[in-house]
Structures are given as structure tokens and as C-alpha cells.
Amino acid sequence: MQRSENSVFKRRKRQEESQAKPMNERFVYQDDEVIDKPFNWVEFRRLFAYMKPYARQMLPLIALMMVLGTMTKLAVPYLTSQAIDKAITVPNLKLLLTLTGMVLVLYIIQWGANVYRIKYTNIIGQRVIYDLRADLFKHIQKLSFNFFDKRPAGSVLVRVTNDINSLQDLFTNGAVNVLIDCVQLSGIIVILLLINWKLALAVMLTVPLMFIISTRLRVRIRRAWQDVRMKNSRINSHLNESIQGIRVTQAYTQEHENMAFFDRMNLSSKNSWDKASAMNQGFGPLIEITGGLGTLVLFWFGSYLIESNQLTIGYLVAFATYVGNFWDPINRLGQMYNQLLVAMASSERIFEFMDEKPAISDKPGAVPLPPIRGDIELENIVFEYEKGRQALKGISLSVKAGESIALVGHTGSGKSTIINLLSRFYDITSGKLTIDGYDIRDVQVESLRSQISIVLQDTFIFSGTIRENIRFGRLEATDEEIEAAAKAVHAHEFITQLPGGYETEVEERGTVLSMGQRQLLSFARSLLANPRILILDEATASIDTETEVKIQDALKVLLKGRTSFMVAHRLSTIRNADNIIVLDHGEIVESGNHDQLMKKQGVYRGLVEAQFRFL
Numbered sequence: 001m002q003r004s005e006n007s008v009f010k011r012r013k014r015q016e017e018s019q020a021k022p023m024n025e026r027f028v029y030q031d032d033e034v035i036d037k038p039f040n041w042v043e044f045r046r047l048f049a050y051m052k053p054y055a056r057q058m059l060p061l062i063a064l065m066m067v068l069g070t071m072t073k074l075a076v077p078y079l080t081s082q083a084i085d086k087a088i089t090v091p092n093l094k095l096l097l098t099l100t101g102m103v104l105v106l107y108i109i110q111w112g113a114n115v116y117r118i119k120y121t122n123i124i125g126q127r128v129i130y131d132l133r134a135d136l137f138k139h140i141q142k143l144s145f146n147f148f149d150k151r152p153a154g155s156v157l158v159r160v161t162n163d164i165n166s167l168q169d170l171f172t173n174g175a176v177n178v179l180i181d182c183v184q185l186s187g188i189i190v191i192l193l194l195i196n197w198k199l200a201l202a203v204m205l206t207v208p209l210m211f212i213i214s215t216r217l218r219v220r221i222r223r224a225w226q227d228v229r230m231k232n233s234r235i236n237s238h239l240n241e242s243i244q245g246i247r248v249t250q251a252y253t254q255e256h257e258n259m260a261f262f263d264r265m266n267l268s269s270k271n272s273w274d275k276a277s278a279m280n281q282g283f284g285p286l287i288e289i290t291g292g293l294g295t296l297v298l299f300w301f302g303s304y305l306i307e308s309n310q311l312t313i314g315y316l317v318a319f320a321t322y323v324g325n326f327w328d329p330i331n332r333l334g335q336m337y338n339q340l341l342v343a344m345a346s347s348e349r350i351f352e353f354m355d356e357k358p359a360i361s362d363k364p365g366a367v368p369l370p371p372i373r374g375d376i377e378l379e380n381i382v383f384e385y386e387k388g389r390q391a392l393k394g395i396s397l398s399v400k401a402g403e404s405i406a407l408v409g410h411t412g413s414g415k416s417t418i419i420n421l422l423s424r425f426y427d428i429t430s431g432k433l434t435i436d437g438y439d440i441r442d443v444q445v446e447s448l449r450s451q452i453s454i455v456l457q458d459t460f461i462f463s464g465t466i467r468e469n470i471r472f473g474r475l476e477a478t479d480e481e482i483e484a485a486a487k488a489v490h491a492h493e494f495i496t497q498l499p500g501g502y503e504t505e506v507e508e509r510g511t512v513l514s515m516g517q518r519q520l521l522s523f524a525r526s527l528l529a530n531p532r533i534l535i536l537d538e539a540t541a542s543i544d545t546e547t548e549v550k551i552q553d554a555l556k557v558l559l560k561g562r563t564s565f566m567v568a569h570r571l572s573t574i575r576n577a578d579n580i581i582v583l584d585h586g587e588i589v590e591s592g593n594h595d596q597l598m599k600k601q602g603v604y605r606g607l608v609e610a611q612f613r614f615l
């Protein structure tokens with residue numbers, strides 16, 4: 001079985017290698033892994049600063065346990081040498097029993113010290129990881145739309161999960177183990193030199209050789225692991241995209257194509273892992289061979305020293321044990337160095353996100369926007385998502401408080417862009433946008449957004465109950481207020497028909513609910529928020545004609561006394577708007593109410609007639 005699986009993998013590997021060009025290039029993922037950067041001390045200090053709050057409290061205890069554990073470990077071979085030389089070669093049962101008792105006590109102390117050290121290092125490690133993850137998540141929440149426009153959700157996920165996890169080992173074991181190994185190494189070197197400096201130097205002759213070989217090997221190992229992480233990161237991005245798009249995939253029966261693509265990624269990641277792990281496995285035996293050379297020198301030169309009465313058998317045995325213990329920390333330090341570089345690469349990626357400044361933030365001295373009436377002025381607004389490509393080309397518009405504005409136009413004409421600018425999800429490239437005379441760039445973002453409510457076509461429902469989803473509009477709302485809002489927008493009927501009523505649990509994106517029901521919930525959420533400015537972006541697109549009649553009533557309630565912007569392709573919903581703005585390629589081409597525009601025989605009339613013909 002094992003063999004056949006291996007041969008399948010080998011065959012697939014050959015297939016993969018023979019196809020230089022991927023067979024399916026629908027999905028393109030940027031590699032965001034930094035290969036081979038020099039060790040960055042600034043970031044290293046920044047990372048370890050996360051230990052600071054806990055260091056004073058716990059580090060002295062950990063250091064004490066560490067020294068205690070290492071000292072007891074180093075004392076055992078010395079006591080063994082004394083037992084051989086003074087109690088076995090020249091039999092002395094009493095001394096032998098005393099020394100055995102001492103060794104036993106040392107082992108118990110060593111065990112206790114290790115248990116406490118591991119416990120406290122784990123506590124510090126977990127707290128550091130908790131703080132890092134919390135800081136990163138908090139920061140990501142503040143980042144602006146343009147940040148998410150540029151990155152697939154999967155790659156953001158990878159940083160909060162994988163990259164943070166890869167630091168976990170460093171903080172829980174790694175950092176302390178390095179110290180222990182350094183203390184142990186220094187202790188062993190001192191003891192070896194004290195027992196017999198000639199033998200010590202002879203044994204350590206092999207160290208530089210090993211150092212040179214292993215440094216070269218380690219660079220290759222590190223690159224191989226970077227490759228593994230890069231491929232895993234791509235798998236995560238693809239996985240996220242596949243799950244989000246599963247309905248489209250199934251509708252177009254693209255499962256096999258997707259599977260083949262995933263399989264290639266998966267296989268490529270497995271192959272990289274095999275390669276990296278094979279290199280890693282080579283590292284251990286290399287240390288062992290060099291260690292074996294050292295042992296050869298030890299016994300050859302050691303027996304000469306015994307013969308010439310410069311060393312006792314007991315000391316030779318102790319020497320052999322110390323030398324045995326000498327290679328372990330060196331081996332671990334080599335691995336730790338790799339682990340540290342991996343962790344540094346991860347921390348670099350984490351800090352890169354943390355250093356990302358939100359494109360939209362309060363400027364110094366920004367004042368809170370006082371409760372607004374809802375007068376809006378757009379003066380010659382130009383906006384570019386990408387430099388040199390204007391989505392809006394000089395929009396001017398004056399809106400009085402309480403007016404309802406409808407934005408219509410062909411797809412891509414700039415309707416949603418205007419809406420995005422009103423809530424300051426993006427900053428305008430040039431021009432001026434004021435609300436009640438306040439330039440929206442001069443006021444605090446939170447005070448602006450809290451007075452504007454947006455209902456989108458693809459309403460986002462969070463995991464939780466229906467009640468909590470409506471409450472999202474105003475967290476302090478009472479249950480009665482929530483139900484009143486639901487009744488006003490005709491959502492109460494369908495909610496009470498659900499098995500759990502208002503307490504029905506809905507999952508992320510609201511899969512239990514139909515699109516129309518989700519929109520009604522979103523209406524209730526907005527009504528509850530009681531905003532001065534209301535934005536409806538294709539908000540009635542998924543509502544059936546019967547519900548639409550009800551919704552028109554609800555909209556009257558919802559829009560009353562508020563300034564509102566409505567984007568709708570279904571033109572019947574905007575008939576009653578005070579002002580209909582017709583956009584084309586980022587410019588206003590017509591404006592007026594329904595009757596005025598119908599008389600004009602222009603773009604709007606064309607759109608209405610096209611829709612009528614279509615029906």
C-alpha cells in the first residue's frame with residue numbers, strides 16, 4: 001500500500017515536472033514571501049518587546065529554574081566519575097551509596113526545575129501570541145477599503161493564523177531553549193577544560209569543520225522551508241476563494257477543473273515539504289558523524305592520557321558523557337537558528353500589516369461631526385481608484401436635507417463610487433465634499449459614519465440570532481425597538497414564521513435566509529440605527545414585486561425626514577425620488593425628477609423604455 005502510494009506520488013511528480021506551464025491558470029496568487037532577507041535586529045527587538053510586560057514578573061523565576069536545571073544536569077557526570085574512581089575501582093560501598101543518593105536528588109531537582117520552567121515559558125508564550133494576534137486583528141479592522149481591494153482575503157487570513165502560529169514555538173520553547181543551550185554549552189566547555197584542557201581542545205577540533213558545513217547546509221534548508229510556506233500560503237488563498245465561490249463552481253460544473261488545480265497546488269506543496277524535510281534529516285546525521293569523529297579523538301587521545309597517568313578512567317567516562325551532551329545543544333542551536341529565521345520572516349509579514357497606515361484616518365485636530373441635518377454638497381469631485389483612471393470626472397451636486405436622490409446609469413458609470421465617497425470609505429482625489437458645511441476630511445471618521453447607514457444588495461449577516469443581527473444597527477436598542485423596526489419594514493411576518501422567531505440562529509452570510517429576507521433584515525437594522533443619511537445600494541434588487549409594494553411603504557417610513565441616496569437598476573423603485581441623477585462614464589449627464597426626465601427624451605427615458613420593453 002505504502003509503496004503504491006509512493007509510486008502514485010512519484011508519477012504525479014513526474015507529470016507535474018513535465019508540464020512546465022500550469023494547465024489551469026485561472027487563479028493567480030502573488031507570492032508575498034520575502035526570501036533571504038538579512039537578519040533584522042530592529043524587528044527582532046520589536047518582536048521581543050511583546051515579552052516585556054511579563055518579563056519582570058516571570059523571567060527571573062524562569063532563569064532560576066533554567067540555571068538550576070542545567071547545573072544539576074552538568075553535575076551528574078562529575079559525580080559518576082567520582083563513583084568510578086573512588087567507589088568502584090577502589091570498592092567503597094558507603095561512598096557509592098552516598099553518590100547514588102546525590103545523583104537521585106539531583107535528578108529530582110532537575111525534574112522539578114524543568115516542570116516549572118516549561119510551565120512559565122508556556123504561559124509567557126501564550127500571552128505574547130494572544131497580544132500579537134489581538135493587536136493584528138485590531139489593526140486590520142481599521143484598515144481602509146483600498147487595503148482589502150489589493151489583497152485576497154486568504155492572504156490576510158494566513159497572516160493572522162499561520163504567521164502568528166509560526167511564532168508560537170519561538171516564544172514557548174525556542175527563546176528559552178537557546179539560553180539553556182548556551183548556558184549548557186559554556187558550562188560543558190569550562191568543565192572539559194578544567195578536567196583536561198589538552199583532551200578538551202583535541203575533541204573540539206572538529207567544531208569549526210562542522211560549523212562551516214552546517215552553515216552552508218542551513219541556508220539551503222531555510223530556503224526550502226520558505227518555499228513550503230509560500231506554497232501553503234497559496235493553498236490557503238485558493239481554499240478561501242474556492243469556498244466563497246463554491247456556488248459558482250458548482251453551477252458551472254467546474255469542480256473537476258478546480259480539483260485538478262488544487263491537486264497541483266497540494267502536490268507541489270507536498271513535494272516542497274518532502275524536499276525540505278529530506279534536507280533537514282541530513283542535518284542530524286551530519287552532526288552525529290562529526291560527533292563520532294570527536295568520540296574517536298576522545299578515546300584515542302584519552303587512552304594515551306590514561307596510560308601516561310594524566311587522566312583517570314572515571315574522568316574519561318565523565319568526559320565522554322559531557323562530549324555526548326555537547327553535540328545536542330549545538331544541533332538544537334542550529335535548528336533554532338532556522339526557526340528564528342522562519343519566525344523573523346513571519347514577524348516581518350505581521351509587522352508589515354501592522355505598519356500599514358489606514359488610508360482613511362482622522363487628521364490631527366479632526367472634530368467630531370455634530371448631529372447633522374443632512375445637507376450635502378459635492379463640488380467638482382474627481383476620483384481615481386487607480387492612478388490615472390478616473391471613475392468620477394468632476395461631479396457637482398447639491399442636496400438639501402431630507403431630499404431623496406436616485407443614482408442611475410449604466411453599469412460601471414460610477415454610482416457605487418459616489419456612495420463610497422459619502423461615507424469616506426475612500427478619499428476624493430480632488431474637489432470638495434461637505435455635509436452641513438463640514439468638509440468630511442476635517443471631521444472624525446467615526447462621527448461621520450455613525451450618522452450614515454448603508455443597505456447593500458449583498459447584505460452581510462453575521463453568525464448569531466436574527467435579533468442580534470438587527471441590533472447591530474444600534475447596540476443599546478431594546479427588544480421592543482428591534483421588533484418595532486422589523487414590523488415597520490415588513491420583516492416581522494417572516495421572522496415570526498421561522499422556527500426560533502427572533503432567536504433563530506443564522507450563519508455567516510445568512511444562508512438560512514433568502515436574499516430578499518436578508519435585505520428586509522438589513523432595512524430593519526438601518527431603521528434602528530436611525531441615521532440622518534441613508535444609502536440604499538441596489539437594496540431592493542432581490543425583493544419580489546409583491547414584497548416591493550410593501551417595501552415602498554416601508555421605504556416611505558425609512559426615508560422620511562432623512563437625506564437618502566438610492567442606487568437602483570430597477571427604475572420603478574426610484575420613480576418618487578426628488579432628484580434623479582443620471583451618470584455616464586463618471587459624469588452627470590442628466591438630472592431632475594421622473595416627469596422632467598421623461599419629457600427630456602434623453603438617457604433616462606431611454607433606460608426606462610428599455611426596461612419597459614424588456615418586461
Ligand SMILES: Nc1ncnc2c1ncn2[C@@H]1O[C@H](COP(=O)(O)OP(=O)(O)OP(=O)(O)O)[C@@H](O)[C@H]1O
Nearest residue numbers: 149385386391409410411412413414415416417418
Ligand atoms: N475597488 C475598485 N478598484 C478599482 N476600480 C474600481 C473599484 N471599484 C470600482 N472600480 C471602477 O470604477 C468605475 C465605477 O465603478 P462603480 O462601482 O462606481 O460603478 P456602478 O455604476 O456602481 O456600477 P454597477 O451598476 O455595476 O454597480 C468602474 O469602471 C469600475 O471598474
